[in-house]
Amino acid sequence: MDVIAANVAEVQTRIGEAARRSGRSAEDVRLVGVTKYVDAETTRRVFDAGCVRLGENRPQSLWEKSDALADLPIQWHMIGNLQRNKVKRTVACCGLIHSVDSVRLAKAIDDAAKELGRVAQVLVEVNVSGETAKHGFEPSELAEVIEALGDFESVEVHGLMCMAGLAGTADDARREFALLRELRDRWAVDTPSNIKLDELSMGMSGDFEVAIEEGATLVRVGSSLFANV
Numbered sequence: 001m002d003v004i005a006a007n008v009a010e011v012q013t014r015i016g017e018a019a020r021r022s023g024r025s026a027e028d029v030r031l032v033g034v035t036k037y038v039d040a041e042t043t044r045r046v047f048d049a050g051c052v053r054l055g056e057n058r059p060q061s062l063w064e065k066s067d068a069l070a071d072l073p074i075q076w077h078m079i080g081n082l083q084r085n086k087v088k089r090t091v092a093c094c095g096l097i098h099s100v101d102s103v104r105l106a107k108a109i110d111d112a113a114k115e116l117g118r119v120a121q122v123l124v125e126v127n128v129s130g131e132t133a134k135h136g137f138e139p140s141e142l143a144e145v146i147e148a149l150g151d152f153e154s155v156e157v158h159g160l161m162c163m164a165g166l167a168g169t170a171d172d173a174r175r176e177f178a179l180l181r182e183l184r185d186r187w188a189v190d191t192p193s194n195i196k197l198d199e200l201s202m203g204m205s206g207d208f209e210v211a212i213e214e215g216a217t218l219v220r221v222g223s224s225l226f227a228n229v
């Protein structure tokens with residue numbers, strides 16, 4: 001068996017076990033394979049192993065890979081910092097943008113989606129760790145952000161995204177993931193019609209099981225897929 005296929009299978013098994021431990025079903029949690037470490041041909045092996053959602057953190061790499069692998073029905077996810085001048089091409093090739101961290105960026109996405117004649121699917125990134133280097137809205141800004149994004153006709157918000165703090169312990173990460181879930185539960189009521197907060201994108205190789213126990217629906221896993229490659 002291909003080593004990447006074995007890694008994908010093992011991560012899927014761990015996802016299923018973490019889901020069941022928390023009384024959820026494995027299908028409630030979807031794997032986004034983060035391919036930022038590898039070239040297009042290695043990325044193809046991740047898809048061939050059954051992982052159809054792939055994430056990149058740099059717009060340029062996302063565009064290049066979506067071109068190089070255009071023969072595959074990959075759903076591309078933009079998971080990193082997105083500058084406004086890179087929005088249009090990203091909206092054109094991306095299924096879900098996880099990293100909306102300003103209203104100005106959301107406005108640029110709305111404009112680009114209109115021009116392209118489509119509706120962009122996004123998540124709102126929240127800075128749950130309070131680390132100053134992290135992108136994302138402060139939890140206290142969410143009410144305002146949801147109201148502002150409610151005006152954008154060509155943007156659909158599907159949920160929230162976060163990264164646990166780099167300096168924290170596993171317990172800190174669990175608290176931060178629980179905070180994202182609480183924010184979702186608190187703000188999921190009475191939202192504008194283009195805003196649904198079903199998805200929680202949280203958890204990476206080091207902490208995806210904890211994230212699932214706290215309610216993650218999308219886990220962004222990279223390095224674990226490329227162990228021993």
Ligand SMILES: *Cc1c(COP(=O)(O)O)cnc(C)c1O
Binds near residue numbers: 034036080221
């Ligand atoms: C790189 C990256 C990941 C994956 O991290 P791993 O620890 O390699 O699994 C997840 N989310 C974001 C935003 C990333 O940049």
